[in-house]
Amino acid sequence: MTLQLNDTIVALASAPGSGGRGIVRVSGADVKDVVSSHFTPVDAARWESTRVAERHVGEWRLLIDSPWDDAPLRNGLRLPVAVCFWPTNRSYTGQSLVELHLVSSPPLLEALLTQLTQTGCRAARPGEFTLRAFLAGRLDLLQAEAVLGVIDAADHEELELALRQLAGGISHQIAAFRSDLLDLLAELEAGLDFVEEDIEFVSRESLSRRIGDAQQKVAELCDQASRRLTSSSRPKVVLAGLPNAGKSTLLNALSGQSAALVSDVCGTTRDYLRVPFDRDGLNVDLIDTAGWDKAASGIDAVAQQMRDEQWQNAELIVWCSDLSADDRQREEDEQLFADVSRERHRLLRIGTKADRQSASIIASPSTIAVSATTRLGLDELCKRMRETLAIDTRGQRQLLGMTASRCQESLFAARDALRRTEDAISLGIGEDLIVIELRDVLEHLGHIVGAVYTDDVLDRIFSKFCIGK
Ligand SMILES: Nc1nc2c(ncn2[C@@H]2O[C@H](COP(=O)(O)OP(=O)(O)OP(=O)(O)O)[C@@H](O)[C@H]2O)c(=O)[nH]1
Numbered sequence: 087m088t089l090q091l092n093d094t095i096v097a098l099a100s101a102p103g104s105g106g107r108g109i110v111r112v113s114g115a116d117v118k119d120v121v122s123s124h125f126t127p128v129d130a131a132r133w134e135s136t137r138v139a140e141r142h143v144g145e146w147r148l149l150i151d152s153p154w155d156d157a158p159l160r161n162g163l164r165l166p167v168a169v170c171f172w173p174t175n176r177s178y179t180g181q182s183l184v185e186l187h188l189v190s191s192p193p194l195l196e197a198l199l200t201q202l203t204q205t206g207c208r209a210a211r212p213g214e215f216t217l218r219a220f221l222a223g224r225l226d227l228l229q230a231e232a233v234l235g236v237i238d239a240a241d242h243e244e245l246e247l248a249l250r251q252l253a254g255g256i257s258h259q260i261a262a263f264r265s266d267l268l269d270l271l272a273e274l275e276a277g278l279d280f281v282e283e284d285i286e287f288v289s290r291e292s293l294s295r296r297i298g299d300a301q302q303k304v305a306e307l308c309d310q311a312s313r314r315l316t317s318s319s320r321p322k323v324v325l326a327g328l329p330n331a332g333k334s335t336l337l338n339a340l341s342g343q344s345a346a347l348v349s350d351v352c353g354t355t356r357d358y359l360r361v362p363f364d365r366d367g368l369n370v371d372l373i374d375t376a377g378w379d380k381a382a383s384g385i386d387a388v389a390q391q392m393r394d395e396q397w398q399n400a401e402l403i404v405w406c407s408d409l410s411a412d413d414r415q416r417e418e419d420e421q422l423f424a425d426v427s428r429e430r431h432r433l434l435r436i437g438t439k440a441d442r443q444s445a446s447i448i449a450s451p452s453t454i455a456v457s458a459t460t461r462l463g464l465d466e467l468c469k470r471m472r473e474t475l476a477i478d479t480r481g482q483r484q485l486l487g488m489t490a491s492r493c494q495e496s497l498f499a500a501r502d503a504l505r506r507t508e509d510a511i512s513l514g515i516g517e518d519l520i521v522i523e524l525r526d527v528l529e530h531l532g533h534i535v536g537a538v539y540t541d542d543v544l545d546r547i548f549s550k551f552c553i554g555k
């Protein structure tokens with residue numbers, strides 16, 4: 087798509103067909119000249135001096151090609167018309183804009199559009215008015231997509247979601263942490279100019295905290311995008327944790343079936359297993375996965391990969407920490423859980439094997455102690471799963487489906503880049519390298535809001551619109 091912004095475009099903005107009112111939209115630098123040559127306002131002085139958005143009424147002289155020489159249309163038809171005129175850039179498109187309101191008669195509207203295209207206007211392409219709004223900074227890409235979401239909304243909830251996105255709900259959230267990261271980048275770059283001197287522009291502590299905040303927010307959006315794109319209507323709840331934590335035993339206890347193989351050998355589960363679970367209003371797919379093993383190779387590495395795939399698409403992760411584990415395993419579990427918490431928004435932690443004599447006291451009150459053997463804590467676990475998943479009602483979703491599919495890749499890339507930034511900070515790596523990672527994060531976030539875009543992306547988004555929007 088070539089971006090032409092200075093010509094004047096015209097299109098029918100109302101639904102085609104007969105009706106009480108048809109609306110023709112004209113946008114561009116020459117709007118006033120084009121309209122003035124056909125429009126006779128009732129109050130000519132007011133029309134001439136229009137400085138702010140105003141509505142004018144008057145007559146439109148419409149020239150119609152008539153096959154009959156003596157037809158009354160030969161000298162043009164005088165149509166009553168209302169003209170809404172936005173003379174400045176405070177219009178939808180960010181440039182002079184006019185809407186002509188008249189009776190919606192298909193031949194009349196067609197004649198009007200022909201007349202306008204013959205006198206200086208170009209027929210607008212699909213979504214071109216909204217594209218101009220985006221390029222003029224009146225909307226960001228998320229809001230532009232929401233315009234389409236409002237038009238295409240199939241029900242009340244979809245409409246509410248689209249309106250929230252259009253009003254800038256999600257845009258403002260992303261803008262806020264993106265702006266903080268931009269400030270951080272500026273501070274780090276300023277610091278690079280003074281490396282020789284001992285001036286610290288950003289402390290490592292502040293750096294780490296601000297990156298951590300952004301990680302939380304991006305993780306939440308990644309979660310939402312994944313959930314929006316999962317096709318199954320039943321939410322997926324993945325049981326995860328170190329090998330031997332008791333995941334498979336828990337799946338069997340919850341589902342009341344001996345579906346999963348259980349043994350005291352680490353790494354029993356390799357494939358993942360999905361079991362439908364429907365109890366007390368909790369209707370989910372429970373998924374047992376391979377234990378977390380960073381050092382896995384061969385077939386175990388494939389098992390880890392399968393677990394990751396399930397994990398990415400899960401609505402909820404139930405993290406199983408073995409309460410009877412020794413100190414070394416406990417430390418490893420803490421470390422892993424901390425990593426997962428940073429990336430995962432919807433996460434429940436449980437302490438397994440609570441019946442064992444060696445089971446230790448749980449440190450955090452939010453951790454639920456369970457025993458698959460005695461069924462201790464299973465009701466509480468179900469209740470917490472239900473509550474956590476209930477938070478994700480459609481009304482609280484923030485991303486439209488089309489936005490989620492366009493942004494998912496950028497969100498995941500931003501999340502990975504943030505993780506690399508965090509690793510670089512914790513390893514004490516120099517700020518010059520942190521700056522590179524941070525720029526990468528910002529580039530991906532820029533793609534989401536449209537601060538960074540390519541013609542291809544714009545083409546893909548706006549070609550879905552109808553003409554006139
Ligand atoms: N006492 C007791 N033992 C349990 C409980 N849950 C699991 N176990 C035992 O812990 C061992 C490991 O259980 P699994 O369910 O196979 O553990 P897992 O997390 O699926 O292990 P991997 O598949 O290897 O990752 C088995 O010997 C189980 O019998 C429990 O609640 N109480």
Ligand SMILES: [Mg+2]
Pocket residue numbers: 333334335346347348354355374375
């Ligand atoms: Mg298992």
